[in-house]
Amino acid sequence: MIHLDQISKAYGPVVALDGLSLHVPAGSLYGLLGPNGAGKTTALRILCTLLAPDTGGVRVAGIDALQQPRQVRERLGYVAQEVAIDKILTGREMLLLQGALYHLAAPHLRQRIDDLIQLLGMAGWIDRRCGTYSGGMRRRLDLASGLLHQPSVLVLDEPTVGLDIESRAVIWQVLRQLRDAGTTVLLSSHYLEEIDALADRLAILDGGRVIAEGSPSELKRALGGDRVTLRVREFSDESESARVQQVLQGCPGVRQVVVNRAQGHSLNLVVDGEAVIEQLRRQLSEAQLSVFSLSQSRPSLDDVYLQATGRTLMDAELEVVGNRDPKAERKQAMR
Amino acid sequence: MTSASPLTLNAALPDQGPAQRSAFADLSQETLALTRRLFLQLARRPSTLVAGVLQPLIWLVLFGALFAKAPEGLLPDGMSYGRFLGAGVIVFTAFSAALNAGLPVMFDREFGFLNRLLVAPLRSRSSIVLASVLYITSLSLVQSLAIMVTASLLGYGWPGGAGLLLVLVTLLLLVFAVTALSLGLAFTLPGHIELIAVIFVANLPLLFASTALAPISFMPTWLGWLAALNPLTFAIEPIRAAYAGSFSLQAVVLEAPYGDLTGLACLGILAALAIGLFLLIRPVLDRKLS
Numbered sequence: 001m002i003h004l005d006q007i008s009k010a011y012g013p014v015v016a017l018d019g020l021s022l023h024v025p026a027g028s029l030y031g032l033l034g035p036n037g038a039g040k041t042t043a044l045r046i047l048c049t050l051l052a053p054d055t056g057g058v059r060v061a062g063i064d065a066l067q068q069p070r071q072v073r074e075r076l077g078y079v080a081q082e083v084a085i086d087k088i089l090t091g092r093e094m095l096l097l098q099g100a101l102y103h104l105a106a107p108h109l110r111q112r113i114d115d116l117i118q119l120l121g122m123a124g125w126i127d128r129r130c131g132t133y134s135g136g137m138r139r140r141l142d143l144a145s146g147l148l149h150q151p152s153v154l155v156l157d158e159p160t161v162g163l164d165i166e167s168r169a170v171i172w173q174v175l176r177q178l179r180d181a182g183t184t185v186l187l188s189s190h191y192l193e194e195i196d197a198l199a200d201r202l203a204i205l206d207g208g209r210v211i212a213e214g215s216p217s218e219l220k221r222a223l224g225g226d227r228v229t230l231r232v233r234e235f236s237d238e239s240e241s242a243r244v245q246q247v248l249q250g251c252p253g254v255r256q257v258v259v260n261r262a263q264g265h266s267l268n269l270v271v272d273g274e275a276v277i278e279q280l281r282r283q284l285s286e287a288q289l290s291v292f293s294l295s296q297s298r299p300s301l302d303d304v305y306l307q308a309t310g311r312t313l314m315d316a317e318l319e320v321v322g323n324r325d326p327k328a329e330r331k332q333a334m335r
Numbered sequence: 336m337t338s339a340s341p342l343t344l345n346a347a348l349p350d351q352g353p354a355q356r357s358a359f360a361d362l363s364q365e366t367l368a369l370t371r372r373l374f375l376q377l378a379r380r381p382s383t384l385v386a387g388v389l390q391p392l393i394w395l396v397l398f399g400a401l402f403a404k405a406p407e408g409l410l411p412d413g414m415s416y417g418r419f420l421g422a423g424v425i426v427f428t429a430f431s432a433a434l435n436a437g438l439p440v441m442f443d444r445e446f447g448f449l450n451r452l453l454v455a456p457l458r459s460r461s462s463i464v465l466a467s468v469l470y471i472t473s474l475s476l477v478q479s480l481a482i483m484v485t486a487s488l489l490g491y492g493w494p495g496g497a498g499l500l501l502v503l504v505t506l507l508l509l510v511f512a513v514t515a516l517s518l519g520l521a522f523t524l525p526g527h528i529e530l531i532a533v534i535f536v537a538n539l540p541l542l543f544a545s546t547a548l549a550p551i552s553f554m555p556t557w558l559g560w561l562a563a564l565n566p567l568t569f570a571i572e573p574i575r576a577a578y579a580g581s582f583s584l585q586a587v588v589l590e591a592p593y594g595d596l597t598g599l600a601c602l603g604i605l606a607a608l609a610i611g612l613f614l615l616i617r618p619v620l621d622r623k624l625s
Contacts, residue, residue: 048454049453049454050450050453050454070456070457071456073454073455073456074456076454078454080447080450080451082447084446084447084448084450084451085448086372086376086448088375088376088379088380089372089375089376093372093375096368097368097369097371097372098451098455100364100365100367100368101365101368101369101452101455101456101457102455102456103356103360103361103364103365103456103458129379330445333447333450334444334445334447335444335449335450335453335522335623335624
């Protein structure tokens with residue numbers, strides 16, 4: 001349904017997308033996972049015809065978005081990250097405006113708005129001015145305006161960031177219902193659990209390109225092995241962790257040892273099955289190291305991310321937080 | 336969360352929208368909706384409207400009073416200062432209102448509302464510009480009419496039927512030109528702070544360097560030249576003539592240093608200016624709205 005083909009986009013010297021290719025099958029709920037700055041928003045803006053790529057092709061429902069943007073816009077609902085709302089208008093007036101921009105006929109539009117008010121639980125406040133809305137209300141209103149014209153493709157940019165639990169639950173439920181009713185839904189998120197819980201398929205973005213793609217279970221299964229999180233002390237310092245890493249690295253059955261700096265220099269290991277754990281304990285005591293904690297689990301999406309990028313999603317987040325330039329980002333979004 | 340059927344969501348997805356509609360129906364629907372939004376904003380936040388009338392009103396009353404005792408015969412044709420000033424303030428009202436045309440557009444750019452409009456399948460994105468022009472034109476005409484009524488209550492006269500038509504046509508041309516300028520700025524300047532600064536700086540000097548407050552014969556040569564080139568002057572003089580009752584498009588209304596101009600010539604210049612400015616900003620709009 002959605003085909004992004006070798007998309008590149010740079011803002012001056014900053015490369016946002018570097019040969020991104022993405023294929024979203026019709027009727028799926030597709031997740032775009034990656035830390036801030038991975039290029040998710042840029043990719044979605046290009047898909048929604050807000051931005052032209054430097055190179056590459058975009059097709060939605062078989063239509064070339066660069067040649068026939070209007071036909072694509074008719075079929076596409078877009079729920080942006082920064083909710084642009086007219087504070088002076090009421091929610092209903094916003095929806096009426098939006099409907100007119102999609103050329104819906106008045107009686108049909110009114111009926112449609114009433115349905116969406118019901119569906120998204122907006123009856124209590126839809127006739128209040130938007131300026132009084134909470135983040136969750138705004139996001140629901142935005143979802144409603146994305147759905148007004150019954151698009152065959154719905155695109156959402158981080159739809160649940162900073163939302164209250166109730167709004168988040170409502171949005172999740174609606175996204176699932178939409179998918180079940182045949183709509184193709186593409187959402188970006190930097191919440192692993194969200195993508196894990198919602199998405200049929202996902203792509204992991206890093207550095208402006210797709211580094212892993214598949215269904216959550218596929219990706220996890222492909223990773224294989226068990227995860228072990230090990231601490232020799234509640235908070236180790238860097239050198240101690242490095243030493244432990246050295247000790248364990250050579251063990252048979254241990255595939256990988258990574259120091260997780262975000263969590264007190266604990267060690268994340270990938271091992272082949274239960275037997276290896278005993279071996280580990282022996283190895284550690286021989287090296288005069290104690291075990292503060294050791295836990296074992298099946299691979300998670302976080303591990304998929306770690307495997308693909310060599311860092312955890314949280315580390316990647318922390319890294320970009322300091323480097324973000326809100327002013328430059330606003331400029332990018334501004335016409 | 337109510338248990339509405341998921342089918343209300345997207346039922347049988349018609350891949351086509353509603354049956355093919357005419358481009359004109361689409362265009363007028365989107366333009367009307369966008370214009371309606373601007374008027375709703377105005378109705379709920381009327382301070383723009385009030386301030387836009389109040390400021391020229393204060394000019395009219397205070398400036399009129401300042402020169403109330405000016406010696407008779409000081410002004411051409413023995414006009415009283417209040418009558419002279421009236422035309423200037425009317426034009427100034429329309430001018431100031433139109434100069435603000437770009438502000439809502441600039442806020443939409445900055446706050447991302449414009450992006451919301453741009454992901455919609457608008458038949459033509461000129462409807463965004465058209466809505467601004469419709470809105471600001473009616474706003475500035477209403478404000479000017481309010482000033483005209485007040486001026487007449489102050490005893491500064493009222494143009495007769497044909498005169499009124501001339502006044503409105505003149506104002507319309509000026510408003511188009513200034514709106515084009517303001518919209519062009521709104522799409523080129525980086526933010527509303529800069530736009531407000533430009534509006535602030537442009538406003539008063541343009542008023543002083545025109546024939547709104549004094550005739551060219553009062554001015555030193557350099558200022559006279561400036562005033563005779565100022566678009567405001569080309570709007571003020573035909574209106575002043577209309578108020579004076581000697582209403583003929585062929586009559587000379589402005590004795591500029593470079594020659595005499597008839598009312599018709601003034602209107603022609605204004606029209607050319609409006610068209611020229613719209614042509615000038617077109618590439619900018621095309622780029623920003625593409």
